[in-house]
Amino acid sequence: MSKKQQEKSQQTMQELMESARELFGSKGFSQTSVAEITEHAGYAKGSFYRHWNSKDELFLQIVEQKFKTYRAERDGQLKTPRNLEDAMNRIWDFLETIVRDKSWSSIFLEFTVYSAHSEILRKLMNKSDYRLSNRIFAELVRDHVETDFPPEKIGAINTALFEGYLIHSSLETQILTFEDVRASAIALALSNGTRQD
Known part of the structure; x- marks a missing residue:
C-alpha cells in the first residue's frame, strides 16, 4: 500500500x-x-x-485510545505524592476528569455491562488497556502505605467505588455526589493504610 x-x-x-x-x-x-x-x-x-471485524472491536479500540489520553493526563497529575492522603487526592482529581466527560462515562458503563455476557469481551475488559487498573492505583499508593494492608486492596476499593459511583450517576439517583464517594475512598485508604497512633 x-x-x-x-x-x-x-x-x-x-x-x-x-x-x-x-x-x-x-x-x-x-x-x-x-x-x-x-x-x-x-x-x-x-x-x-x-x-x-465488529462494532465490539471498534469500541475496544475507542476505549483503548480514550484510556491512553486519560493515562497521559493522570501521569502528569500523579507524580511524586508526599503521602497517602496526597496520593489519594491526586487519584481522585484524575477520576474527576473522567466523570466530567458525561457521555463517555455512560457509554463505557453500558459497554462494561454488555461485555459481561461474553467471556471474550469480559477477559479483554479486565485488561488494563480497557479499564481503570487496580494495579496502577496500587502502585501509586504503595510507597505511602504504612501498614500491612495490601496496596492492591486500596486500588481495588478505588476502582469499585468509582465504578459504583458511575452507576449511581448514570441512574441519576442524586443520593451520592462525587465528593461523597471521593471522601469515603480517601477515608478508607487512610484508615487502613496509615498507622493510627
Missing part, C-alpha cells in the same frame, strides 16, 4: 471512529448499528469492515 493510500485509510478509520463516538454518545452503544456509523461518516459499510 502506498503512503498516500495508507494516509487515506488512516483518515477513513479516524472519521469512522469519530462517527461512532458521536453516535454512541447520543444513542448509546447497543442502539447504534454499523450501518448508522458508516452512513453518518459518509462511507459504505465495506469501509468499516476493512478496519474492524
